[in-house]
Amino acid sequence: MLAQIVIGGFATGCIYAVVGLGFTLVYRTLRMVNFAQGHVFMAGTFLGLAIAERAHLPALPLLLAVGALAFVVGMVLERLVFRRLYHNHEVFIVGSIGLGIVLMNGVRVLYPEPVPFPKVFGTNVVEIGTARIQEANLWVVASTIALVLLLHAMFTYTRVGRGLRAVAADAEIAGAVGVNVKRAIALTFGLSFAVAAVAGVLIGPLYFVSFDMGDMVGLKAFSAAVFGGINSIPGTILGGVVIGVLENLAGGYISSAYKDLVAFVILLVMLVWRPTGLLGRETPVKV
């Protein structure tokens, strides 16, 4: 039973990690939290559903297609919507919550009931010891690893990536040395949307998709990001996986009723003890 629970939790944790990445990317660059992130994840799933139903794409092209589309949407929304919300935290939070509500209910009008997602990742069940894992779960883990490696490569070796890091560290100076700050911010949003949407497609075949699936995942991914360090990419990944495994363990061994509590208690405790998270670097101003 232990193996089953841990491996299951690992897969869920990867989803929290990837969606959490969206939070982290935006936070690093803007010091703001985009509360629509969970619903972007959900919208990504439905986008994937719509494409898969019409175009019958196999797994990898589907992921790429959804990622690319979401990227563009993210950039467009940054230009049209997010840019007007930068005044202060509260405005950004409430505005992004509003956007999330629009996304969720927009999808609800089109898909009021839960629907099954085409099994693009196959339906085999793999046995690892006493644990039985769906093939799709393995795809989740593999894709997460691939994604993290890709992002790392981009941030370290490409000009664009280094530019994004510069803006994250200090926008003024980055702008002074010639980095196009506005474009960097737009790209960051595009990335955060793409990541969330891809997570959505990864999880689609595992569970049914419904318009309200973004709520809890968004909140837990957020907790994961804070836990691991909301300005640290490896921290967020670690945070997501740890929360996924811990909550499954709690659900299996302690009480399935309070399983959700794990993520939020961790969040609260972490914030009070060490706000920058496990692997975060920046010291917040505590006055």
Next chain:
Amino acid sequence: MRIGKLFVAVAVAGAVLGVLPAQAQDIKLGVIAGMSGPGTSYGIGIRQGAEMAVKEINAAGGIKGRKISLVVVDDASNPAQSVTAMQRLVGDQVDLIVGGWGSSQVLANMEVVERAAIPYIVVGATNPKITTDKNKWTFRVIFTDSVQAEQIAEAAVKRLGMKRIAVIHDANDYGVGNRDVFLASLKKLGMEPVAVLSYQSADKDFTAQLSRIREANPDGLAVFGTLPAAPAIMNQARDLGIKARFIGTGGLANENLMTLAPKASEGTVLTTYFHEDVDADARAWADRYVKEFSGGSQPPRPVLAAWEYRAIKFIAAPCLERVGTDKDKLRQCFGSWKGKLFSVPGEAHFDKTGQLIQPSVLVEVGNGAFQAFKGK
């Protein structure tokens, strides 16, 4: 001056809400359910049932020449909004109300009805606490969790011969209510469950719970929840290698169960509110209903539409014919109502608490559809 602005805002709100057009002679029938939000598909079913019944009654001349006009309000499956929505019906001076989906909503909105003294027939909420000795004006046609859970417990032990039953239930009122009655019934039959676990309605992943259940090696798994969790649980259970047969109550009585869990749901035995095959009238109605409402934006949902339709056509309408719209007389008429409803075997009547007493209908999932349960 600024406090004045508050008043202005309130007054404007009041004015904008406006006056509802009302023909003085019409009988106003209120319908309340969730039509935007989680319970949308159930709410739409209720509305469709109401529309169908009222259309037929009006076409046949109405009630002693008076037409029935429907006043439909949406409570978004939210208890607080349900109270406000019910207040709206009261404000509109409806003569009676037939509807209500979701025990949390009904428990909330029935308080309004009891205080406003309007007869209310509940069609879509199964928590036992709705009909007790406290409600005077509230009646309920759908059977309660207690009845269903008890009946499925008996069926599981006596007819299906299950010996090791595990329970997984939603943490909401529906799941908890069912679990309590089910376990009490099992106890009376001399049995203890091998595992009892809960989940949150919005959960997607049940690995933790199902792993524990797998350890307990059950031959039957009772699933007390609604969609989409139930089919997800069934799929995941099969994937994990759990071979137990699934049983459940009304939350599973949704055609979508088979769409979402085509293989895993085969063989599930559950109590349901309505089934076309119980008698010829049921089949005839179901065919008419599906024909009328297919091709719309929402697929037809006979199960909840059936109760709304039957409540209006066979209970409310005859009473309106007999005693008119006097609320107290209507209430007494309901209380003493007896009769035959399609798809309900035998005769039905309301007991002292306003609950319609009726035998349940057991169905089994076979070949992707609900089939009458015939034996093993």
Next chain:
Amino acid sequence: MAGTRAKWLGLGAALVAMFAVPAAAPQYVVHIANFVLIYTLPVIGLGFLTGFTGRVSLAQGALFGTGAYTTALLTTKLGWVPLATFVPSVLFTVVLAVALGGAAVRLAGLYFVMATIGIQQIVWIVLMNWIELTNGPQGVRSIPPIGLGGYDLDTPQRFYYLALAMAVVSYILAKRVVGSRLGLFLRALSDDQLAASSVAVEVGRAKVTALALSAAWAGAGGFLYAHYVRFIHPDMFGLEPSVLFLVMSMFGGYRSIEGMIVATAVLESATEYLRPFGEFRMIVYGLLLLLGMMFFPRGILTLVPRRSAASPAHAKV
């Protein structure tokens, strides 16, 4: 002098009008007015926290619920008289808020928001799952109405006067706190924390006091709510109402209590305005939030800028 006389006349007329509402307006409107009046309490409470210390809380819904559940349980399980539960309800809410959030107030603004989300969810999950205490998803029903000397406030019209009285008292109290030494200090805190702390004043204690005050108002509002709707359920106190309260306190302008009250009235009636949109109701609501924030970030009524514009990449506390 004509100006003040006109002002007093206007105020008088408004008060008379407010008193006339239950008699003049349909019951349904009185019902909505009651909700508006009840909600002004947690909104004003939030205003202390947000407008005067720069800390945004998304836990106000949970605190509102704590007040509601405390009184509901004391009256239904222990048979207490409603009025007797007022002080315990408020007190318990304050204690809970300080216990869970006290350590977090010292965090920088955005981190504090995150912490309040944690608090909100934790309280909601406990309300939902601690069935022995709260009845969980079955909610608490048959909560008795408030009785004043044998006269039960069990209709919207009767309740209206109590709600009005409490809203007015809250308003007056709030104005007094804002004008007091504490209020002055809290505002200084919000404007420039470093400067305030350099005056060596008790920054931490002031923040906890602000938190306690906001919790007290939330608890009082919850008390009223429970005895008005008479059935409570954990879903009434989740993240959604927390967001709603926050929006109400922001839409009116950060520092204007009058603005908050008007915003509450407008937004609460909005649920009814939006009915004609049917299925699209929530989409319109979301759009209102989004567009409101995009085009009226400083609130609709007040145009006093709250913060100087700063480049987003610098941490703003």
